[in-house]
Amino acid sequence: MLYFLLSVFFTVTLYLIMRAYPRYQVNSFHAVVFNYYSCVLTGLVLTPDLDAFSHVSWHSEGTLLTLALGSMFVTAFMLIGLSAQKVSVTAASLAGNMSLVIPVIFGLFVFKNNNKNFTAVNYAGLILALAALALGAIHKKEKTSTAQNGTTSPANWLLILPALTFLASGTNNTLINYLSVKYYLPGQTTVFMIIACIGAVIIGSTLLLYKLIFNGETIQVRGVVGGMILGIPNFLSLYFLLLALASFGNSAAYVFPIYNILTMLVSAFAAWLIYKEQLSKLNKLGLILAVVAIILISYQELGL
Template sequence: MLFLALSILLSVLLLLNFRIFPRYKVDTFQAIVFNYPVCFLTGWLLLPAGQSFTIDFSQTWTWLAFGLGVGFILTFMLSGASTQRMGITATSLANNLSLVLPVCFSLFVFKTGGKVFDSLNYLGLVLAVVAVGLSTYKPEAVTDSSTKRSRLGANVLLPIGVFLFYGATNTMINYMNLHYIPSTDKTIQVTLTMVIGAIVAGIVMLLIRLIQGKETIQVRNLIGAFTLGIPNFLSFYTLVMALSAFGGNGAFVYPVYNIGVILLAALMAALFFKESLSIANKMGLVLAVIAIGLISWQELASLV
């Protein structure tokens, strides 16, 4: 249970980083780009005794991992922009409820759901999508009505993008687990390979922006990379450790993890950043908890 609690705390810490970056004038783009080398260093230090990191270009999963790394950095950038413009609560909801997509792929495409979904499970999937929509509703105080509609419409796309991108990357991870991941003791190896893909993609994007004169590297952005990179890797690592502690029972760990992140993120946003929730946002928060509970009610009930 300790690893599960740590994973929840570390995941919320990522969102808090994005929220406070503007206060300290940390450039989110640069912090994300430089956070991946920090992730790699953190993972390298956690390699099991006797293991060394190598890249086998002859393996299909290596190239899929590279592709996932690119997806991760794009998703991370969306998450940062969404947190700053739509708030922690909406972004954490979109992030965590993206589990709907890999669940649907497991059920209808991969045929590896592990159980037969009943009407309550399907109702949970529908409510999850509704919850994301309600949580992203955040009108802005803009005097001109046309400008208000324009800004709101553009901002709403951010958590929706987070929902879709996180869902897509998690679906690909499930696909790799089914067909390409060599063994469970190689978890850090595979994760580090994904990080390499993110590092390459980030450096290419940064170089382009430097050449265009749109970026200036500053020390505070490197500091932000450390506060972001360490919890970024450890949140994933502790989640894997939690899965191992519960015998690989992802149907229990993931719902509890997602519910914990949603509720803790909303609490932190209200306490430290005075983020106000509209009635629609509160309804989305309640529906999110109900939805995740319905999706995995069988596993949760078996533990009571």
């Protein structure tokens, strides 16, 4: 249970750190790039046997696809940060956690690797999850649509950010599940994630170099520091989640629903406590529906 709680803690920390970037004038993209340098370093520190990398075939199909996964890492992370900053921490957390619907759908209809028969209750949970996501984003529109007389408020088009976060996070998780199962042994999960983060470093650094040369951007110390700080909870959130999975017999269908529920609720509470984010009635309803949706999706594993 300790691993479980630590995973939730570090995941929520991610949202809160990225939410603070505008206050400290941290360039989000720069921070995301350097965050993956920190992820790789953190992963290497936590790898019990670094000799495992000597057995990696860097030109194999699996390794190249894992490196390419880094582009999805960068995309998803940028969208999470933008959603947290431009909409709210709650909306970003809701979108990220409800994205479990996507790997579930792919597991059912594409990979056909589900280990249970989905019932009408499970499918109702999937539909309810989409409704919860919509309500989580709508609350901001409701709150800002009355802003007038030059009052600063996010434009309506920004409301698409949680939806894009939902799609990117879901795609990311689907690819992680697919590649890790197809190309890596169970004990190589940490190696797999470090290779994916190396891919994110390569892709992110290439894009950053382009911005520096052609857009005249400059790297500031606060961007580097912000990214290096972010990388630690980024890697640890997954690291402890994997340990939690192992402690519960690798029952992902049981662990992930509880993990997602706790993350959403703690994120909403922390955002209210630290950033004074006020939840509208629709936002609260979205959180409630999200909890109900996840329970419906996995009620069998939860023993209900």
